[in-house]
Amino acid sequence: MVGSPEINKVIREILSPTLRENGFHKVNTRHNWGWDDHCIWVLDIAAVGVSFSDVTGWSPMSIFVELGIYYDFIPPREEIKISAKGELLPKTYQCDIRYDLSCNLDQSKYTKNFHNRAEKERNDIWWIQPDGSNIEEVINDIKQDFLHNGLKWLIRNSNLEAAYAEIEKEEDSYNKFYNAMYFAKHLNDNEKFDMYSKLLEQEQKKFD
Numbered sequence: 001m002v003g004s005p006e007i008n009k010v011i012r013e014i015l016s017p018t019l020r021e022n023g024f025h026k027v028n029t030r031h032n033w034g035w036d037d038h039c040i041w042v043l044d045i046a047a048v049g050v051s052f053s054d055v056t057g058w059s060p061m062s063i064f065v066e067l068g069i070y071y072d073f074i075p076p077r078e079e080i081k082i083s084a085k086g087e088l089l090p091k092t093y094q095c096d097i098r099y100d101l102s103c104n105l106d107q108s109k110y111t112k113n114f115h116n117r118a119e120k121e122r123n124d125i126w127w128i129q130p131d132g133s134n135i136e137e138v139i140n141d142i143k144q145d146f147l148h149n150g151l152k153w154l155i156r157n158s159n160l161e162a163a164y165a166e167i168e169k170e171e172d173s174y175n176k177f178y179n180a181m182y183f184a185k186h187l188n189d190n191e192k193f194d195m196y197s198k199l200l201e202q203e204q205k206k207f208d
Helices: 004-014 016-021 049-056 117-121 135-157 160-169 174-186 190-207
Strands: 026-028 031-036 039-047 063-071 097-100
Touching (some): 004 016, 004 135, 063 135, 097 135
Antiparallel strands (some): 039 063
16 A cells, blocks of 8 residues: 655655745645745645544545645644744644645546545545555646645735635634734724624633
């Protein structure tokens, strides 16, 4: 069965140069970061793993790709790793907003026998053959979706006013109020800062 070293080699050959050319400064195969003013771009690639494979039918080395943006003016809710150079290195789950890249390959020949219809129809996982025969096809498709969709998402949401507007459209929640409050503070929107502070306090009381 193909292993991570073989997959990582193809990632470094096909995807890593594209990331370096498009705003990522620290490119570590499966974990990548870029720093753009107050925004930290993150791109993580992870295998679904054996447990997920056993339950769903996806091959264990199949992968998904997550993007995220961490805004450095929003206080983190847990400790974030720091590099030797003092750079913040958040994981995608620690980012303030996230986005999944999508597979554009026809994978029906791999998923047609899945029992769960939702697993058959999902497009956020790339099937990797146990013998590794389709790795190049997979990584090329990831590269193309990054260039056509992921990069545009990163650029669009690195505009703080645009990102703030999108956060305000979200369904009311603790997370929305928390992020919106700090966006309002950073953008000197004092009226909205007061409003979101009160909403956050009310939401916190529900948990207390």
